[in-house]
Amino acid sequence: MKRLLSFLLCFGILIFWSSCRNDFKFTPSKGQLEFARDTIYLDTVFSTIGSSTYNLKVYNRSDEDIVIPTIQFENGESSLYRMNVDGSTGLDNENQIGKFFEDVEILANDSLYIFIETTVDIATQGTIENQFLYTDRILFDSGSKQQDIDVVTLVKDAVFIYPNRTPIIEDDVVVEYIIETLTFDVDGDGTPDETTLQGRYLLDSELTFTNEKPYVIYGYAGVGAGKTLTMEAGTRVHFHADSGIIVTDGGSLNINGTLSPDQETLANEVIIEGDRLEPLYSDIPGQWGTIWLFNGSENNTINYATIKNGTIGIVADGNQDAPNDKLTITNSKIFNFSSFGIRGTATSINAKNLVINNCGQSSFAGTYGGKYNFTHCTIANYWDSSFRQFPALLINDFIVDENNTIFTNDLTEANFNNCIIYGNDNPEFLLENEGSVFNYKFNNCLLRFNNSSLSGTGNYDFDDTTFYNNNVFNEDPKFKSPFENLMRIGDDSGAKGIGNTFGVAEAPRDILGFLRSSSIDAGAYNFIIFED
Incomplete structure (x- = not known):
């Protein structure tokens, strides 16, 4: 009874208080x-x-x-x-x-x-x-x-490239669209295969990208046999989600950026990123797919490009023994990829003045053997968005199929000369081999590898000059701001002055166009004295 009286009293007070309010008078x-x-x-x-x-x-x-x-x-x-x-x-x-x-x-x-x-x-x-x-x-x-x-x-304004859509009409009403997909020889048997990749092949009139307007691509833009997609200096390419470029058998990609005097605007570089232009998205990984250099594509070149914010920057497959390298990439930067910066599989890549950073797996992965030559490159990884399974640099000579069968392929070359291989994990390079031919060499590099259980054993015998020569281990490269992809090195960098003259012969200027002097720094940049 007391609880009932208490409830009725409170209820009465509420009714009285509500009846006296005038806050609905606007x-x-x-x-x-x-x-x-x-x-x-x-x-x-x-x-x-x-x-x-x-x-x-x-x-x-x-x-x-x-x-x-x-x-x-x-x-x-x-x-x-x-x-x-x-x-x-x-x-x-x-x-x-x-x-x-x-x-x-x-x-x-x-x-x-x-x-x-x-x-x-x-x-x-x-x-x-x-x-x-x-x-x-x-x-x-x-x-x-x-x-x-x-x-x-x-x-x-922009040039829009997108696949065709075929309407499905029922009772004079469009109920859905069938979006065009790419067909190309996926398994290498000489017969084109239908894929689920939405996209279309570029027309001949679309094979030269200029700096007149940005390009916005929906789905995958295909480069067919005997065709070359050329991107002129200053080109801007923006990919929608799940979009990218596929260069198929017999096709080529040539990105022809040049040095930009103004490093703020990068007016002469080719910039490839997502199609969200808001500042919030300027450094967000995973916004688009990849640039896929498919098995059989050839003579691909990239110079002065910034490629960022996708899933995998570049996938290069096959052509390990071709007369020319599958991909030659110079003076370029690859940042913010949710998986790999570059993933090569049984392929051949020649890189000079290349910077890769901030990738959810490895910045560079050379898998299932291949041929790789990197000179004055900065292969770093300061990914901090999630757990990272692999180091900045991954090299192996095998693949494992769904039945856990291991297949091997020769690693004919993996040479790293005057490079920085570093990051926020340890160790930052991994060498795994199952086959008999596994050739690699690190010359005058700054390397992060501080693992006492592995050092001195197997592929990590750092005293064996067949594989390691004049390297520096675990000294801080003193990047300007690696979590913001500012990868220039400072005056007190562990990479300062450790390089050799062979690297200068291959890349006499750094990525900013400055001559390399007699005191040769490792990595893509000459050192500078940072202003406070």
Whole structure:
């Protein structure tokens, strides 16, 4: 009985308190709203591609509950922006959805969120420029009480490459699309195989990428037999999720960037990354697939390129014994890959002034044998997003099939000259062999290997000059900021002055174009004295 009386007393107090409240009486806004910012900058978007959603917080600092008579875009129904105000899409009128809102309430000392996004077709804007600023204003109320916030978006035109879509129609309605997939000889038996990879082969008119407009690729762009995809200096390529390039049997890829005097803009480099342009995505791995140099592709070259933010930077398969190297890569940087920076399988790669860093597995993996020659390269791995199973450098001569059968292939060469092989794990290189031919050599390199149980045994007999010569172990390379991919070395670097003249003959200038002097540093960069 006491509990019942207590409940009834509390219930009565609640009813009385509620009946006395007047906080549902809203007064019109007096033009004293406060905003978290005075301009909304939607980051750069590609023409016809929707932006991310950005937010604006609006505050009512007064002690009164207020109502805002109208919230709208200055450009009205023709605005290319869309809003959502605290979960509402606005008037039901088709032309005013996301454009016009009436009687928006804010409680005393409370706030609301406005979410803004846009999709702009540059072709409809009466401009022949490749980019332009699209602007509008959000108007709160009207007349003397009106307040406003500017909204600004940089829109870039682009060349879009995507597979064909075939509509499936039922009862005069498109129910789904069948997206074109690539067909090529996957298993090397001479017969083309159908794959599940969405994409198409590039037309002859599409085989030269220029710096006039960025390229946005959906699915995999294929380079067929006898064709060469050329990327000129200054080209920008952006891949959508699960997209990339496949160079098939008899095809070639030539990336022809040049040194950029301005290292901020990298105007002359070829830059390959994802299609999300917001700063939030500037260093996020896994945004796209890979550049796949398929078995039989040949004479692939990459110079002055930055390749970043995908799953695997480059996959190179086969052609180990071809007269020319499968891939020659120089003066290039590969960063932020959720799996490997470069993964070679029974292939041949020649690299000079190459920098690889921040990969979820190995920065470079040469698997199932092959032929690899690296000079003045920085193979580092400072991945910190998850557990990393493999070291920065992985070399082996075998594969294991689904039945746990081991197949071996000769490692004819794996030479690392004047290189840095380092990272935030230990050890940072792994050599595994099952076959009889396993040739490797480290000359004048800075190596991270501090494992007493392995040192001096098997492939890690560092006193055996057949395989190791004049190397330095476990001295800090003193990278400028390796977790941000700033891989220049400082004046007190363990890589300073440890190189040999053979490396200079192969790569007389460092990746920034500076001459290598008589005091030769290991890695892709000459040392500098960092400013505080």
